[in-house]
Amino acid sequence: MSYNAAAQQVADGLRAGVVAIDGPSGAGKSTFADALMAELARRRVRAVLIRTDDFATWDDPVGWWPELEADVLQSFTRRHDYRYHPRVWQYGTAQAGPRVWVRWEPLLIIEGVSSARARMADRLETALWLDGGSAAERLERAVARDGEQSRAHLQRWQDFEFGWFAVDRTRERCQVVSV
Numbered sequence: 001m002s003y004n005a006a007a008q009q010v011a012d013g014l015r016a017g018v019v020a021i022d023g024p025s026g027a028g029k030s031t032f033a034d035a036l037m038a039e040l041a042r043r044r045v046r047a048v049l050i051r052t053d054d055f056a057t058w059d060d061p062v063g064w065w066p067e068l069e070a071d072v073l074q075s076f077t078r079r080h081d082y083r084y085h086p087r088v089w090q091y092g093t094a095q096a097g098p099r100v101w102v103r104w105e106p107l108l109i110i111e112g113v114s115s116a117r118a119r120m121a122d123r124l125e126t127a128l129w130l131d132g133g134s135a136a137e138r139l140e141r142a143v144a145r146d147g148e149q150s151r152a153h154l155q156r157w158q159d160f161e162f163g164w165f166a167v168d169r170t171r172e173r174c175q176v177v178s179v
Helices: 003-011 029-042 065-077 118-123 135-146 148-168
Strands: 017-022 047-051 082-084 087-090 093-096 100-102 107-111 126-129
Touching: 003 029, 017 029, 017 118, 029 047, 029 107, 065 082, 065 107, 135 148
Parallel strands: 017 107, 017 126, 047 107
Antiparallel strands: 082 100, 087 093
16 A cells, blocks of 8 residues: 555544654654645645654654653643754754744644654554564665664664564554555
């Protein structure tokens, strides 16, 4: 199934709440999130997309969650606009960048590794999972996306997320999206 066809299926019934798009690095989460946002816009469903890449770093793959909670999720729950500091990468190092302002919409899509974590399960309208092929295939897609200089970081990231997903049991709580 194509990303667009999968996005059309998932978009049915989405109007409000929090949707997580999770899965391992290189699985196609960002591509699917973009297709879903385009489909929602076509249907005139107002939504905001927040990417966990705006928070995660090589050294802190998932521990940044309290920042997303404080800056995005609490604001969403209160129906307030979001103000947060997405990471800016310079010379291979991430730092908090300038604060951005995002207008509140009734549907919040959070895309990225650990977005459907157990800590979020009871607050999700929908939890989606993309497998994206074998670890080797995903690594090559991620390297093609981020550059050869990122290969060692991406390999360590894959090793980390394998353990994270096994302990968190994320996939078991998600609807698997086949693309």
